[in-house]
Amino acid sequence: MIDVAIIEDDQDIREYLGMLIDRQPDFSCSKRFYSVESAMEPLLINPPDVLLLDITLSENTNGIQGVSQFVERGASFEIIMFSVHQDDEKIFQSLCAGACGYLTKNTPLPKILSSIKEAHQGGAPMSMEIARRVVQSFRSTPNFDLSPREKEVLLELSRGKSYRKIGESLFISEDTVRAHIRNIYRKLEVNSKAEAVAKAYQSRLL
Amino acid sequence: MIDVAIIEDDQDIREYLGMLIDRQPDFSCSKRFYSVESAMEPLLINPPDVLLLDITLSENTNGIQGVSQFVERGASFEIIMFSVHQDDEKIFQSLCAGACGYLTKNTPLPKILSSIKEAHQGGAPMSMEIARRVVQSFRSTPNFDLSPREKEVLLELSRGKSYRKIGESLFISEDTVRAHIRNIYRKLEVNSKAEAVAKAYQSRLL
DNA sequence: AGACTAATAACCAATATTTCCGATACAAAT
């Protein structure tokens, strides 16, 4: 028996979806709220197994802020975002904040139910398009054709080392380090250590 | 009709799984290979819709290198990794290289079939535990309690700007920028711009 | 084979920027 909570400001959706879930043999859904504010205390005191959380709420706190707040206050239930939005920002913000899954609102009931089960079993249920975006976020971008040595130097740079320290680490002179860094700057089209490190992270070189 | 290819060095698994898939009404699976080397040319010339690719292969090229090679050579089919391994390194390397999904070898046939379908439809099918690891990789680490202003300065830092430029951007004096950066360094426990940017990216502050 | 390019390594010098050490001030929040 999985205890499901819903936070959703649209009364029709909230009550209808809640009822549909509650009718299923292995699910109960009596905890239904229209805002994060009204849900916070009840859900911390009497936690569900899984929370379906809408992103766009009419009260002050949106769904993403809601996840953060639940996590900060030690909530241990699984949170699945439930949203019309498919934009990357919202997806990644949700997952960063601590949601374990993300469903779009056009998801059919059977998929919603299997997703709740999956979340409860330690999975990470997502709508197909969402999963693809998440996976694509790992894709490497160009290599910039850094030589192996240059990559080593770049790694040391990201550790905040000075030219001298890098030279000591790699057993080359400070001047050589300088030469490598100049070439790294040229290839990455940057002109400072901070920018080089930023670009390296953005391009998943590091 | 989805055309499925398999690269798997264990003959028993390869032929058995290939046969099972081939028997399904909407699937065909006649392209079966024991190595990336032997599969490369045939699959580039006559591409399948979806490739199931084992990670641990007995020949020189492993599955992850295989993904990279297919992607580099312009293959347009979807690649699902198929592996006993659940370690984060292998998962993220695969996805970074360009795989769209990742199944563990204990996956039951119906789930394998639905995953192939999902990949073909533009999804990112993953075993439950794999998906959770992927999602968890987004989790934010501590905030370091940077003030809003400090976050702004940090962002400018990551763009490679000098103290003076940052001051101009934020309409404060160079001295103030200095002070902010001092505080950022204290909070992040670093002592250079490059290291601050690195830590910011690692902690997903940027 | 000869020409060419890239990676690696090293040196010198001039200038710019950053880091570290202080100190001060005010408003807002706890």
Added chain:
DNA sequence: ATTTGTATCGGAAATATTGGTTATTAGTCT
């Protein structure tokens, strides 16, 4: 009342950036 974020100032030392130059080795192209 104390802390915190914001803002400012000055000086000294350390470090980074940019410019130039040279050399060896390895690989590529014609």
